[in-house]
Amino acid sequence: MRLRFLPVVLLVLMPSVVFATADGAWLRRVPDEDRARKNPVAGQAAAIRVGEGLFHENCARCHGVDADGRTTRPSLRSARIRGASDGSLLWMLRNGNPYKGMPPAQALTEPQRWQVIAYLRSLPASKK
Numbered sequence: 001m002r003l004r005f006l007p008v009v010l011l012v013l014m015p016s017v018v019f020a021t022a023d024g025a026w027l028r029r030v031p032d033e034d035r036a037r038k039n040p041v042a043g044q045a046a047a048i049r050v051g052e053g054l055f056h057e058n059c060a061r062c063h064g065v066d067a068d069g070r071t072t073r074p075s076l077r078s079a080r081i082r083g084a085s086d087g088s089l090l091w092m093l094r095n096g097n098p099y100k101g102m103p104p105a106q107a108l109t110e111p112q113r114w115q116v117i118a119y120l121r122s123l124p125a126s127k128k
C-alpha cells in the first residue's frame, strides 16, 4: 500500500507550497532615490553594537539569532542581501513585504534601522 505514505509526503511538501520562498522580487520595487541612500552610520562600531541588540529584539525570532535564516525566513547574510544597497534594505525595513510575511519594522526609528543595517553588514557571508 504505497498510498500509505501520501499524507507524510504532503506534510513535508506543504510548507514550501503555502509559504512561497523568498525570491527578492521586492528589490525591483525599490525606487531609485531610496536605493541610492547611504547609511550615515555605516561601519561605525557603536552603531553596530546597538544594531546587534535591536536585531535580537526585532528580527532574530524570524531570521535566526545568527541572521542566517530559519525555515522560510531568508538569510540576511545571503549573496542577495550582501549585494543589495543599504538604501534598499532601509526601504525594506520601512515597508516590509506583508504579503510574504515580512512586517515593516514599525517599532524602530529610522536611525535605529540604519543601526540594524550596519550590524547586518558586519556579519560574515552565509555558508549555506
Ligand code: HEC
Pocket (backbone or CB within 6 Å): 021, 022, 023, 024, 025, 026, 055, 058, 059, 060, 061, 062, 063, 072, 073, 074, 075, 076, 078, 080, 081, 089, 092, 093, 097, 100, 101, 102, 103, 105, 116
Ligand atoms: C514575523 C517574521 C519576521 C520578522 C520579525 C522580520 N522578518 Fe524580515 N522577512 C521575513 C520574511 C518571511 C521575509 C521574506 C519576504 C520576501 O520574500 O519578500 C523577510 C525578508 C526580509 C528581507 C529581504 C530578504 C531577501 O532575501 O529578499 C530583509 C532584508 C529582512 N527581512 C530584514 C529584516 C530585519 C532587519 C528585521 C528586523 C528589524 C526583520 N526582517 C524582521 C520575516 C520576518
